[in-house]
Amino acid sequence: MSMEWYDMAKYTVEGVSGETIFERKLSKMLEKYDEVLDAGCGHGEFTLKMRRHANRIIGIDNSLEMIKIANKLKADMKAQRVEFLNYSTKETLPFKDQQFDLIYSRRGPTSIINQNRILKAGGVIFGIHSTNMDELEDKLIDQGFTEIEFDVYDSAFLVFPDKDEFAKYLTASNGNPDYTSPENRLKFEELIAMHTVGDKIKYKEWRYIWKAKRR
Ligand SMILES: C[S@@+](CC[C@H](N)C(=O)[O-])C[C@H]1O[C@@H](n2cnc3c(N)ncnc32)[C@H](O)[C@@H]1O
Numbered sequence: 469m470s471m472e473w474y475d476m477a478k479y480t481v482e483g484v485s486g487e488t489i490f491e492r493k494l495s496k497m498l499e500k501y502d503e504v505l506d507a508g509c510g511h512g513e514f515t516l517k518m519r520r521h522a523n524r525i526i527g528i529d530n531s532l533e534m535i536k537i538a539n540k541l542k543a544d545m546k547a548q549r550v551e552f553l554n555y556s557t558k559e560t561l562p563f564k565d566q567q568f569d570l571i572y573s574r575r576g577p578t579s580i581i582n583q584n585r586i587l588k589a590g591g592v593i594f595g596i597h598s599t600n601m602d603e604l605e606d607k608l609i610d611q612g613f614t615e616i617e618f619d620v621y622d623s624a625f626l627v628f629p630d631k632d633e634f635a636k637y638l639t640a641s642n643g644n645p646d647y648t649s650p651e652n653r654l655k656f657e658e659l660i661a662m663h664t665v666g667d668k669i670k671y672k673e674w675r676y677i678w679k680a681k682r683r
Contacts, residue, residue, distance in 0.1 A: 477637035479626045486621030486675025490596040491518075493677070494572055497594065498522040501569035505586070508576015512538025512552055519550045526563075530556035530577075561586060570594065578604060584611050587682045594679045598641065601676045613680035621675040628669040631660060637671070 481488075498504060498521035509515045509527025511534050519525050527550070529535050538552040555561055557579045563586040571587055573580055573595040580593070581604070587593060593613065601618060608616050628634040635647040635656060647656045663671050 477628070477633045477640065479628045479633060479637060481624050481673070482627055482670070483624035484621075485624040485673055486596060486677060487673075489621060490574065490675070490677050494518060494594060495521045497570055497572075497592065498525075501592070503568045503570075505563075505568045505571045505580075506576075507557055507571055507573040507580035509538060509552060510534050510576070512541050512550075514574055515550060515552070516541060516545060516547055519547060522549070524549045524551075526550075527552045528555045528557070528561070530554070530558075557583060566591070573597075578607075581608055581611050581613070584613070584682050589682055591682050592679065593682070594677075596675055596677050598673075598675060601678055604678060608678075608680045612683050614683050616680040617678065619677045621677065622672060624673040625670045626673050628671070631656075631669065634660065634663075634669045634671070 495518065498518060502523045504522050504525045506515045506518070506525055506527040509529050510531075512527055515525055515527040515538070527538060529538070529552070532554045535552050535554040542550060542552065557577045561583055565585050566588040567586050569588055569591050571580060571583075571591070571593045575597055576595075578595065578597065578601075584593075605616055605618065626637070628637065632648070638644050638647045638656075638659065645652050645655070647659070660669060663669055
């Protein structure tokens, strides 16, 4: 993953974003749980923000570059009770059985659900993603999760100040081509036409928030 990912697109939000709802719900949960894992913590900014509500958070990410940035931010902030480690959710994680009370993932790898060994019985897994989670429910059931909840949030719009910021945003979204490159210009112009309302580029934000408990 490149440093450009870190250079996030600028936009304003009209309406209530699913991201805001996730953050509010997570902040409340963090007050109740001691040992927390952030799966796919990226550059750590969100983990560092959330630690204010938490006893202790470990963030893992499979990108060494992201973990280096996270550790630099942590050092700059002299942050305590937070740790960043370079691990993939697809490998055996170096944590004890039932170590965590809460695992969350903010647009990180859903493969964390296969690591239920490290979540306490009765512990909670909580996630937000931008793509439909149709298959996730069955996988959660297979992995022994219960009390599964899914909510869709689609009432917010992202409003971009210009085409460049819109291109940057789309490019950073999973599975999209590089819309900042001239070779994708035609497709990008189509997207601009689809999402222009008056003189604004407005893009509907879809978010899927899910939660489950380990038996
Ligand atoms: C969209 S970013 C979200 C980062 C962070 N959660 C945030 O909200 O700012 C997704 C992150 O998941 C990480 N990731 C993807 N697959 C992973 C895996 N299998 N194990 C660990 N991290 C992974 C990526 O490196 C990336 O940093």
